[in-house]
Amino acid sequence: MIGKLKGTIDEIGDDHVVVDVHGVCYVAYCSTRTLSRLGSAGEAVVLFIETYVREDQIRLFGFLSALEREWFNLLQSVQGVGAKVALAVLSTLTPSELANAIALQDKVVVSRAPGVGPKVAVRIVTELRNKAPAFAGEASASIGFKQELGEGVASAPVADAVSALTNLGYSRDQAANAVAAALKNGGEGGDSAKLIRLGLRELSR
Template identity: 55%
Template sequence: MIGRLKGAVDEVGADWVIVDVNGVGYHVTCSRRTLDALPEIGGAVTLAIETKVSDDAIRLIGFASELERDWFRLLLGVQGVGTRVALGVLGTLTPADLARAIALEDKKAVATAPGVGPKVAARIVSELKDKAPAGSSLAAVLDQGAAPAAASAPDGAARDAISALVNLGYPQLQAASAISGAAKKLEPGASAEQLIRQGLKELAR
């Protein structure tokens, strides 16, 4: 199986790129976001690859990062999500945006991706709410603005509250969602203790 390609951009199409690796051109299907980030023809490129094997073909799916590829694999595990839909999601949302939408149960954000209706968006949020790729830390997501709903609480309080829920055994994304929901119901400046109490109520719903 091919896990990574490193070469030069030879040709670019609507949803694919040909990567020249020592004279061999590999046809790689990519999301719109990955294609937009490619260098000009002849430029050096490295893509993380997911190899899809079927009865009549071997298909290479390319990603700008291994984290993006990991999210792709998770998306494929959701009922009703195939390669086209998964690439549509990743072409619309960055890994951080997707993690934020799942943590905050923002189905509308997920539904902005082409081919994703309300039902599929709801399944993505529901089935991935307790999952995140290895290396997709909550801290990194929060640093990129992943919890705007918790903005009314001090950053330190929100982080401490999330950390406390994680220490209690709750998955990071689920803890973030609970604290974000708690922050919406509390007064600005709520303490970590208040957020934790309200967050536990959110989790018990």
């Protein structure tokens, strides 16, 4: 079982990278986001690896972080999501963005990934909502707040403020972050109008 590859980039393809490890070249399939963050041929690279063994092949999947690899496996625990779809989701969303979308139950954001239809997007945000906080990464600080919004248990002023900011054209995640910051910076206990005003101030920074 291969857990990590440390070597130099030999070649980068449309969906994979070839890593030269002391003369032995390994093909690792990656998300487009991962491929775009790699260097050029001859540069050093470290990839976290998930190894799939089938009767007729061994396939390696490469990730720049252990967290991205965890999400790759987590996504495949959802019915209808295989390795190809999981990579498509990770090509579209970072782990933090994915955790936020699931917490907010934002199936529209998840369905932007190629191959993810409305039904699969609903299954992802529904089946992973209790698991997302443990894999939120940079989004950990606000994930609980966003879960309250996603589950419809946030206070009325908070929910109304997020809805108002969303109606102004901001994404649900941007609106949630702005309202969370507003609450932290003196808006706690305020009505929706105050939260909207403070939220807009946060968004203008």
